[in-house]
Amino acid sequence: MTEPGVPAEAERVEPGRAEPESRGVSRRGLLGLLGAGAAGAAAGFAGGAATAGVALTAGAHGGGAAGASVFPFYGAHQAGITTPAQDRLHFAVFDPDPGLDREGLIGLLSDWTAAAARLSQGLEVAEGGAVGGSDYAPPADTGEALGLPASGLTITFGFGPEVFETADGGDPFGLAARRPPELVALPRFQGDALEPARTGGALCIQACADDPQVAVHAIRNLSRIAFGRATLRWSQLGFGRTSSTSTAQATPRNLFGFKDGTANIKAEEPGVADEHVWVQPGDEPAWLAGGSYLVARRIRMVIENWDRVQLGEQEQLVGRSKGEGAPLSGGTEFTEPDFEAAGPTGAPLIDPASHVRLAHPSVNGGARLLRRGYNFVDGNDALGRLDAGLFFLSFQRSPEQFVRVQTSLAADGLNEYLKHVGSAIFAVPGGVAVGEFVGQRLFD
Ligand code: HEM
Secondary structure, three states, rough: OOOOOOOOHHHOOOOOOOOOOOOOOOOOHHHHHOOHHHHHHHHHOOOOOOOOHHHHHHHHOOOOHHHHOOOOOOOOOOOOOOOOOOOOEEEEEEEEEEOOOOOHHHHHHHHHHHHHHHHHHOOOOOOOOOOOOOOOOOOOOOOOOOOOOOOOOOEEEEEEHHOOOOOOOOOOOOOOOOOOOOOOOOOOOOOOOOOOOHOOOEEEEEEEOOOOOHHHHOOOOOOOOHOOOOOEEEEEEEEEEOOOOOOOOOEEEEOOOOOOOOOOOOOOOOOHHHHOOOOOOOOOOHHOOOOOOEEEEEEEEEHHHHHHHHHHHHHHHHEOOOOOOOOOOOOOOOOOOOOOOOOOOEEEEEEEOHHHHHHHHHOOOOOOOEEEEEEEEEEEOOOOOOEEEEEEEEEOHHHHHHHHHHHHHOOOOOHHHHHEEEEEEEEOOOOOOOOOOHHEEEEE
């Protein structure tokens, strides 16, 4: 039997290339039910880099044919980074339980790998599943995704600084010497109001899918597998991607109502991803080659105040128009901003303190990020304000790229409406080969 998520030899594809065919094995044989037309649409969407695909456009906001998309689990890079951003997120951070040793961690990563390979193909977490096992044992799968297709699920794993050194200076996994020198807690940035309960952590899992139930099912079952070995420290649900990572995707909007992701790194630019996203073979440490660094920031938006700001001022703060998303220097959405262009009064058309200018590579030594964040609304606070914002996720070859941009954003006029309340950094190992567990090269 072919291992889940493994392309058969004849159709194996280079990571980052569109796949010849979707091998979607849905929980109810979805491709068969949909018929050839829908299956063909899904096929164009299935690779690490989509080739366009009806599913992508028609289902860009969940539902529809997007549910049919299946991404390979195995490859040179982990899925969920340059994969066309799905619409939903469940992000979870775990701490190892006291007593977990090196062998225990390897066991956990092996079990997580096997489960993730199955789940991302639309299979139940283990054979037997929710209803096929013994009447006298708890079901192997929790069951809430029965009947749902893979929904483009990707599962991405990362290691936080605490894998290499615990808070009290311990090294329970014998990995201190393997620590990436750059994997340290992020510096404190101006305006940070970080809550310990939403900050840091040893192991992260990013589950993205076009159906929230599928993403939640993945995290729930992976948490269950970790029982007795690692415990959930904090987690975040996200809806409505705030970035596009493929030129085939329409640019979505964040909760300020602006298009977000216009100038993002896209999967169709492999050279750019090599330069700015993937740790390269010559970089330190060698075990992280093909991987990346993930920064997560829970950014609360004070949307009640924002909603009282005049349209013209909102656009000035961002540096782009609200409708089209075009730079205020003119043109359309994808026109490069011209920071020199001046209006009739001689003042620059794009405010020097605007978000777009301060985040732009031209003022950050060329640094670029692959942004992959999600909107969130987690109820409301005691003052009746929505606990809403942007769960910012970015992947970069070096944490320095994020530090550089975030430091520049200290002068950002948007800050008046933002509060960074959570923060974490992870080293995301490279892709998994068949027969390996995720992060295996760390333990070689
Ligand atoms: C809630 C907070 C934030 C909001 C509402 C926001 C919104 C936006 C918007 C509307 C754009 C323009 C469209 C685009 O190119 O995507 C943009 C661009 C960008 N943002 Fe943010 N952003 C936020 C936080 C951040 C953070 C924390 C960083 C990184 C430290 C960041 C980095 C960037 C970058 C690199 C660009 C592209 C700049 C360019 O090359 O033109 N943003 N953001």
